[in-house]
């Protein structure tokens with residue numbers, strides 16, 4: 166069974182979707198949850214599902230690489246086959262990312278390559294985009310720029326606020342992230358030469374369609 170470790174900072178609704186997706190038909194198990202935020206609601210979700218948790222809280226005056234060294238120690242305790250970033254709101258050092266090359270996924274709330282970084286929903290509204298969405302991708306050192314595996318699209322309506330749009334996107338995230346975790350656990354999904362490959366077929370820039 167594929168040992169899945171999930172990193173969170175907040176609500177953990179994607180964590181919940183992945184826990185629920187790892188049912189008897191899927192050879193994957195969430196073996197641990199790490200949060201940088203001790204107040205994250207996702208930690209309660211983990212406890213409710215009898216999943217072990219750790220908090221790695223940033224110290225004042227700590228460098229990014231010092232933090233990531235402590236994070237790496239916490240990650241290694243779980244011996245994961247796959248590290249899943251699910252609303253983990255910290256930028257990781259290149260060193261940590263490269264340590265898990267091809268074994269680390271992220272979900273980002275935009276149709277990448279559009280809107281890397283923060284405030285994606287407001288930016289889509291401001292740009293008068295008619296569609297928006299979320300992308301699951303392999304993590305590479307360049308922020309939100311690793312090869313896309315799967316995207317979900319949602320419409321943007323004229324009277325949308327960022328909050329309403331975020332909710333619409335979040336709901337679709339819960340459909341795509343567990344599916345990608347399943348593909349990975351079935352060893353159907355790999356990163357090869359910087360591209361996402363599913364069943365031996367290289368996915369296009371925008372992922373599986």
Ligand code: GAR
Nearest residue numbers: 175176177178179180252272273274
């Ligand atoms: C999700 O919408 C995810 O795409 C986003 O945070 C939310 C976490 O929700 N991630 C990022 O913005 C990463 N930069 P959740 O805690 O309920 O899963």
